[in-house]
Amino acid sequence: MSARSTTIWHSCFPGKLYSSLREGGKKVFSGVPPIKELLKRTEEHIKGMVVPGTLFEELGFNYIGPVDGHDVLGLITTLKNMRDLKGPQFLHIMTKKGRGYEPAEKDPITFHAVPKFDPSSGCLPKSSGGLPSYSKIFGDWLCETAAKDNKLMAITPAMREGSGMVEFSRKFPDRYFDVAIAEQHAVTFAAGLAIGGYKPIVAIYSTFLQRAYDQVLHDVAIQKLPVLFAIDRAGIVGADGQTHQGAFDLSYLRCIPGNGHYDPER
Incomplete structure (x- = not known):
């Protein structure tokens, strides 16, 4: 599943309804370990079909992601919904280096740290040469x-x-x-x-x-x-x-x- 689609998923998934059902289920079945464990495994299975967060879930985190870091509105919605969740949360955000500027997207290493240049041309000033650095x-x-x-x-x-x-x-x-x-x-x-x-x-x-x-x-x-x-x-x-x-x-x-x-x- 793409980061974009999981952003849509998680903007709804970690909301108040999910939080209430999750925490309520824990309380109701806390005294019935077999059912509590079954529900836990079911939740992990459902989430595992959509997101790759099994490792973090095993460490005690509620994994949310991957989320498209360039979708600002979707990211804000996800963060707002996460406020209703209890316990440690792990938000996985994906971005692309140089996003929005084609020369940097094609060559992120060269454009990692650049001197002053004309962004309309994308041409970097040539080195003056001289002594080796x-x-x-x-x-x-x-x-x-x-x-x-x-x-x-x-x-x-x-x-x-x-x-x-x-x-x-x-x-x-x-x-x-x-x-x-x-x-x-x-x-x-x-x-x-x-x-x-x-x-x-x-x-x-x-x-x-x-x-x-x-x-x-x-x-x-x-x-x-x-x-x-x-x-x-x-x-x-x-x-x-x-x-x-x-x-x-x-x-x-x-x-x-x-x-x-x-x-x-x-």
Whole structure:
């Protein structure tokens, strides 16, 4: 079933009537476990024919979705109806990256972070060339080093392209780990690899490493584990905007015990 059709389904399904019947049934049959369990399984079966939420239902959530995140009115209706439901709710919303702008829909990676350009043409300004970027130099070094050392592992929290790791991910897919937007996990995972005798390298933007500060301090530094952090977008980086400035990295890293910090001359 499509996200659009399930939006229509769930805009009606999690309403007051459903909530009343659901909670009322629980109370009436709470003293009759066999019937209560039968009703529970029946509900799961009916919902399972329409939505893929069995896993979340087993974890105790009332699963609702997938819902079309671009259908704003339908989404609002679903959210309003969910207010009448009791217990933990799990709303699964699906969106498409670049939706509404054709060039971005066709090439979401390129249009993820772009400089100023003319949206009517969809043409991005060409790079001025010149010296290679930090990300390019790091990516080349990573591939060269990995070819000599099979213990090297590379980790990124969903920034493969931005951190120059595309080539590495292609050449060494079994040693490349994209942990998605989970910086804390990236650092703790690296600590675990280090304990296992591997040589983890975490490629991460400076501003996002702040989110994993506790893990850097507690899970890596205090444990004296050999984890290498390749910090991209360190310092003032300009074009990436206000949220991506690595303005605090020197301050928050220098105070960590046993931490060697190497910064290229700017």
